[in-house]
Amino acid sequence: MKFRTFSLRALIGSCFLMGAIANVSAEVNKIGIAQQYGISYLPLMIMEENKLLEKAAKEAGLGDITVQWAKFAGGNVMNDALLSGDLQFASGGLGPFITLWAKTKDNIGVRAVAAMNSMPLLLNTRNPDIKTLQDFTEKDKIALPAVKVSIQAITLQMAAEKAFGSGQENRLDKFTVTQSHPDGMAAMLSGSSEINSHFTSPPFQYTELDRPGIHTVVNSYEVTGGPHTFNVVWASKKFVDANPKTYAAFLKAFDSSIAMINKDKKAAAEFYIRASKSKESVESIEKMLNDPNIEFTTTPKNTMKYADFMYRIGMVKVKPASWKDMFFPNMYNLPGS
Structure with a gap:
């Protein structure tokens, strides 16, 4: 038993x-x-x-x-x-x-x-004539990780709505091109590419700003009203x-x-x-x-x-x-x- x-x-x-x-x-x-x-x-x-x-x-x-x-x-x-x-x-x-x-x-x-x-995301440019979003023209191209869908692309749309008014969020989309962060930085800094602006992230955005003639147009923290x-x-x-x-x-x-x-x-x-x-x-x-x-x-x-x-x-x-x-x-x- x-x-x-x-x-x-x-x-x-x-x-x-x-x-x-x-x-x-x-x-x-x-x-x-x-x-x-x-x-x-x-x-x-x-x-x-x-x-x-x-x-x-x-x-x-x-x-x-x-x-x-x-x-x-x-x-x-x-x-x-x-x-x-x-x-x-x-x-x-x-x-x-x-x-x-x-x-x-x-x-x-x-x-x-x-x-x-x-982290703040920065839209940098080498074009001295671009001080605000209103200054972008057909001659300018903005590199970012993915057109329309990346956080940089959406932040750009949020910034455009603030700058141009309701219904204008897509106004700058025609200037954007898809590039990886390293490729976008290389293109903008080369001086020979049609890409003269780059909406990127650390450390690339700070590397860019260390180069003479590069300045920031948009800081994402300003768009969202604080850290995001x-x-x-x-x-x-x-x-x-x-x-x-x-x-x-x-x-x-x-x-x-x-x-x-x-x-x-x-x-x-x-x-x-x-x-x-x-x-x-x-x-x-x-x-x-x-x-x-x-x-x-x-x-x-x-x-x-x-x-x-x-x-x-x-x-x-x-x-x-x-x-x-x-x-x-x-x-x-x-x-x-």
Whole structure:
């Protein structure tokens, strides 16, 4: 009888163990993560270099997972990869994210995992005749990551509406061309390209301003009335629901990466120079990281300014009731906006 009792208990225990193993094995063992160009993606760069997700996954009992990293020039292409299942985590500006959130709200449910930073975006030009947006003519071309959909393109539309009035948000779109940040900077600084202006991000915008004759026409913080989130990381609800432990491991790795940046800005600057093969000095990057206008934080800021604008002009068909509608619940305890 005792033997039978033991056997029954052993059988029950085995069932629980098999269930646990099945639960773990049900989660993916290969993760695709995408990033773009620039120092704003430093948290993901550090995650990749230090294999923080792999370590967090192993600590969570998920075993060895494979993490594949991809780099894209713009968020629109990245969104296609996410929808196809080639990516599990995408990252980029608010514009492409909000567009995908609205399109998938009632199906796979793409939401933001976390904000990545708050940074001002600058529209710089080498044309001395351009002092305001009203000064752009057919002779001028503005490079930005993705025409119409990038956060720079949407910020330009917001600025145009302020400058020219209601219904005029698209007035400058005809002057824009799609270029990656490095290519856009190279084109503008060459002096020989038709691209004489560049709506970009750190560190490219500051590198440009170090060159004689380059000046800023628009600062995004002035457009939004204060600091705003630049980049976010997003994933589908379908993936998150099916892979809760993997998702938790990603959050742990991501938080660790941001903490590393904020703990030692000089070390972060040295890492960025090495990883990106940037020709900038460590001192210039460290100064950038210490700029009070640049913050690596998971707290969303002024995201509703972009969502409201995009809904109002018809760019998206769904309006979030609050910023929380666009983020996963792990963010709800933060003072977002």
